[in-house]
Amino acid sequence: MITRFITEVTTRFNPFSVRAKSARLFLAFLPADARSGGMKITTKLLPRTSAEPSALHVKFKDGKEMNLDVENMGIKSVVEEVDRHSRILQKQADLDA
Amino acid sequence: MPPRLRCPAACGFSSAISPSRIPLRSAVLLWSSAPKAPTPAGRYASSQAASPNLLGLPDGYVPPTKPPTARPSDTRKAQLLRTYTSLLRSTPLILLFQHNNLTAVEWAAVRRELNVALSKVPVSSGDGDDVAPNIHLGVIRTRIFDVALKLVEFYDPSTVAPTETTTARGAKTTVVYNHDLSKSAFDAVKAVTSGETPIPESSAYAQLAPLLVGPVGILTFPSVSPAHLAAALSILSPSPPAFPAPTRRKSPGYYDPIAQSGLQKLMLIGGRVEGKVFDVDGVKWVGGIEGGLEGLRAQLVAMLQSAGLGLTVALEGAGKSLWLTMESRRSVLEEAEKGPAEEAPAAETSTADAPAEGEKKE
Numbered sequence: 420m421i422t423r424f425i426t427e428v429t430t431r432f433n434p435f436s437v438r439a440k441s442a443r444l445f446l447a448f449l450p451a452d453a454r455s456g457g458m459k460i461t462t463k464l465l466p467r468t469s470a471e472p473s474a475l476h477v478k479f480k481d482g483k484e485m486n487l488d489v490e491n492m493g494i495k496s497v498v499e500e501v502d503r504h505s506r507i508l509q510k511q512a513d514l515d516a
Numbered sequence: 517m518p519p520r521l522r523c524p525a526a527c528g529f530s531s532a533i534s535p536s537r538i539p540l541r542s543a544v545l546l547w548s549s550a551p552k553a554p555t556p557a558g559r560y561a562s563s564q565a566a567s568p569n570l571l572g573l574p575d576g577y578v579p580p581t582k583p584p585t586a587r588p589s590d591t592r593k594a595q596l597l598r599t600y601t602s603l604l605r606s607t608p609l610i611l612l613f614q615h616n617n618l619t620a621v622e623w624a625a626v627r628r629e630l631n632v633a634l635s636k637v638p639v640s641s642g643d644g645d646d647v648a649p650n651i652h653l654g655v656i657r658t659r660i661f662d663v664a665l666k667l668v669e670f671y672d673p674s675t676v677a678p679t680e681t682t683t684a685r686g687a688k689t690t691v692v693y694n695h696d697l698s699k700s701a702f703d704a705v706k707a708v709t710s711g712e713t714p715i716p717e718s719s720a721y722a723q724l725a726p727l728l729v730g731p732v733g734i735l736t737f738p739s740v741s742p743a744h745l746a747a748a749l750s751i752l753s754p755s756p757p758a759f760p761a762p763t764r765r766k767s768p769g770y771y772d773p774i775a776q777s778g779l780q781k782l783m784l785i786g787g788r789v790e791g792k793v794f795d796v797d798g799v800k801w802v803g804g805i806e807g808g809l810e811g812l813r814a815q816l817v818a819m820l821q822s823a824g825l826g827l828t829v830a831l832e833g834a835g836k837s838l839w840l841t842m843e844s845r846r847s848v849l850e851e852a853e854k855g856p857a858e859e860a861p862a863a864e865t866s867t868a869d870a871p872a873e874g875e876k877k878e
Contacts, residue, residue, distance in 0.1 A: 434614075434785040435795060437726045443614060446783075447730045451617040454780055462783060467795035 420448050420498045421505035424480045424512075425458055432473035432489075433465035441489040441497050442473045448498065477501055481508060574686040583693050586702030593660060594697055600656070600664030601696045608790050609737035609745065611799060612727050613752070614783045615655065622778030626752070627653055629770050629779075633747045633762065650738040651748065658728040663705055665728075667696055669721045670713060671704040723793040727786050740789060742811075745803040753784040753796070758804055 430446060432439035446462065454460060465471055475497065477485040483504060487497055578584060587594060604610075618626070634648040673694035681691050694700060707713040715722050735748060746759060751770070754761035762770050769775060787799040794802065805812055 434727055435723065439726070440729045443730045446614070446616050449616060451619050451622075451781075453617075454777055460780075464783070464785070464796055466797055467786075 421502055421509060422448075422450055422453060422458070424505050424508040425477055425501070426480055427459045427461075427476075427478035429461045429463075429476040430474065430489075431463040431465065431471070433467065433469050433471065435467045436473065438490045439473045441492055441494045442475050444494040445475055445489070445497055448494075479504060479508065573684060574682050576682045577684060578681050578691075580691075583691075583695060583698070585695075585697040586699045587697065589697050596657060596660050597664055597667070598696055600661050601667050603736065604664055604668045607736045607738065609740045609802075610788045611735040611737075611745075611748070611752075611784060612724075612786045612788070613653075613733045613735065614785050615731050615733045616781040616783070617731075618778050618781050621774055622781070625769075625772060625775035626778045626782065629767070629775050630748060630751050632767060632769065633751045634744055637743050637747045647737070647739055647741050647744055651735065651744060653733060653735045655731070655733045658730075658732050661732075662725065662728050665721045665724060666705050666708050667701055669719055670708045670715075671696075671701050673701075676700045720788065720791055720793050724786070724788065732785075733782070740802070742803055742805040742807075745799075749784075749800065749803045752779065752782055755800065758800060 428446075428449065430442045432442040434443070446460070449458070449460065450456075465473075472490045475487045475489045477487065479485070485501065485504065487500060489497060492500075582589075585594070589595075630651075630653060631648075634651055637648060639647075676692055676694035676698070678690040678692045680688055683689055704713075708715060735752070737744060737748075749755075750759040750761060753759070764771050784796055784799065786796065787794045787802070789799070789802055807814065
């Protein structure tokens with residue numbers, strides 16, 4: 420996953436729900452130095468009884484915001500969605516350089 | 517760590533060297549009287565040393581230290597499974613964390629801070645002083661842990677039927693092979709996995725299974741000690757006001773950037789306390805029990821005492837109110853009885869007087 424262009428990640432999930440998998444795996448995909456590299460990561464854990472859907476909100480360097488439906492998406496599709504925009508940014512960065 | 521190379525000796529001497537399992541060429545070399553020719557591969561080296569002529573072991577002999585297993589027992593997975601089952605059976609308090617790409621130095625810093633905080637917990641007389649050094653934070657293999665959870669919950673070793681084996685001297689005995697790697701344990705887990713045995717919603721496995729996704733670490737406590745749990749929570753998942761992080765002055769190491777970045781990546785997701793599954797709030801509730809188990813007992817005693825007091829008051833109250841009602845009614849009746857009696861003579865006198873007066877008037 421290309422994480423260079425992500426500036427902010429906000430997640431919310433109930434770990435006892437089976438549908439929290441994608442959100443949790445997305446957090447595990449972020450590199451070890453993500454926070455020190457300036458990425459803002461906020462996680463909110465919902466209580467066990469809560470039926471609130473899990474959510475993933477990603478902000479990019481160019482200001483684009485993505486609200487991903489992690490409840491019904493697998494981690495592969497989530498990464499694909501995020502990478503689709505990251506690749507555009509990467510292309511631009513390569514042309515500018 | 518067990519050896520990762522499998523050798524046939526692991527399956528039991530006699531089965532490894534039984535002629536049916538050895539290819540013809542090797543068998544010729546193995547059973548030939550002269551041991552001058554080396555075996556083609558090192559594979560049979562141990563078998564040759566343990567030829568049946570030297571050991572004199574009967575057919576079907578199973579060494580007691582190597583009971584038969586459903587899958588190879590000398591793999592890392594198998595031994596990990598045994599570790600996890602014994603951990604799950606013996607550990608009353610387990611906290612589950614998600615760890616997102618912590619580096620080795622960050623793990624070291626987190627463990628250091630955890631140990632510092634745990635060593636500061638005052639030792640109570642009931643717990644003994646061996647709780648803090650036996651609290652460990654480690655990473656688990658989730659798939660094997662999942663199998664171990666199933667094994668602990670759905671496999672009952674006491675129901676396994678004994679099997680007949682041969683001792684080293686050739687006598688027949690019955691032995692129960694009900695260890696965690698045995699065929700019966702394997703079948704029990706397989707039945708659960710394939711859906712043959714339904715998994716009840718209320719089982720701890722059904723509740724814990726969604727947590728075992730992605731990178732998971734566990735913090736294990738040798739006993740349910742809320743004081744130690746509170747100390748661990750204040751480091752790993754601080755939440756003021758109940759579990760505040762240590763102050764900068766008291767433990768500067770906690771504010772070390774490496775420790776902080778490690779702690780940011782650790783995320784408490786749940787816990788298992790005495791076989792029951794708790795979420796983050798539940799774990800915090802357990803950590804917040806004042807005075808540990810003794811404190812909880814004291815609370816219970818106080819509650820029962822006050823309940824008893826309330827009960828006696830309530831029971832007494834009914835009788836008392838009845839008595840009061842009856843008593844008041846009695847006094848009313850008495851008064852009513854007394855009242856007319858006192859008035860009646862007066863009336864009689866008046867009526868008696870009246871004619872007298874009338875007579876007087878007449």
